[in-house]
Amino acid sequence: MIAVNKVYWITRSYKQNMRLSKRGEYGLRAMIVLAEPVEKNTMPVVQIKEIAQREQISSKFLEQILLSLKNAGMLHSKMGVGGGYYLARSPSEITLGQIFRVLDGPVAPIKCVSQMSYEPCGCPDEQTCGLRLVMGDVRNAIADILDNTSLADVTKRQSSVRKKLGIK
């Protein structure tokens, strides 16, 4: 029998750094859910509980997230019995970029290429910094998608996938 007498240093695999936070994920999901009743012309007020249950999210955590979105002016709410949340604007007027920025901050992967909240990053010469040039491209690619995709686009895309798969 061979004794294991040494613990090897496992090169740390740095998980997933550049990622959407749970807050961002849940917030975006919730907004998509809230966009659906509007598209269907049904009563648009939806309760936190309902969203939480449907998307398997902690209801208390979701409260905070929806509150942030409300304070950012993207949601309205109705208190009391029969209350809930509904979109402040039409789904076609709310982009994923707007939601993302409220919950996860700027989309730029590095501050020195941020349009919304620029800060120098401390490289020797910003003008000729190669990393900055590439990360600028990355920022623009992400922003192009998120700022040009509205909630309406998402629900439309969802239902087209459903149709294609013959679901519902």
Place this chain on the structure above:
Amino acid sequence: MIAVNKVYWITRSYKQNMRLSKRGEYGLRAMIVLAEPVEKNTMPVVQIKEIAQREQISSKFLEQILLSLKNAGMLHSKMGVGGGYYLARSPSEITLGQIFRVLDGPVAPIKCVSQMSYEPCGCPDEQTCGLRLVMGDVRNAIADILDNTSLADVTKRQSSVRKKLGIK
């Protein structure tokens, strides 16, 4: 005089979540520095200290980062006096995507759209998940840039900017 008698709850501004880590930033910068001597046909061995000084990075922190990149097979090193690091392959054969993944993990903003390390994200139906569809686009946009930009591309771009600005 008006007394401030209430501390208001300031909506937390969620900094910058989807961002390049310092580890990733420093590693990419260092690799770009290491690509330059090769382009100039000079002695390609560069010491940690030199990179750290030039890019204003903690030399001890940079050690760890370069070691990771070495263990990932992207760098070679020479120990002892006159030693240092040099690229394991030509700058045109090393992409930013490869470096990024070693230091910051998968490029996908959400696990369920990762090509390199997929995991389900727990949404009710992955096939028709609108968020997943959009985040898939985002992943592809980022990967397209990082996987198609080599270190040689970066140094080329840098020198073309320098020329345009009339520097050096």
Place this chain on the structure above:
DNA sequence: CTAAAAGTATACTAGTACTATAGACTTTAT
């Protein structure tokens, strides 16, 4: 052959951010 230079390897830590949970409070419908 010895000293200094340079990378290797691993441990440790302070601070911060993420992901919640908790509870008291306010508003509204019935």
Place this chain on the structure above:
DNA sequence: ATAAAGTCTATAGTACTAGTATACTTTTAG
């Protein structure tokens, strides 16, 4: 009046970031 529903703020556990520390190994110069 009561229950349903959102509001506001505090707090806690966990993980990760961005390092610092330290002992060790290899190589070259003299």
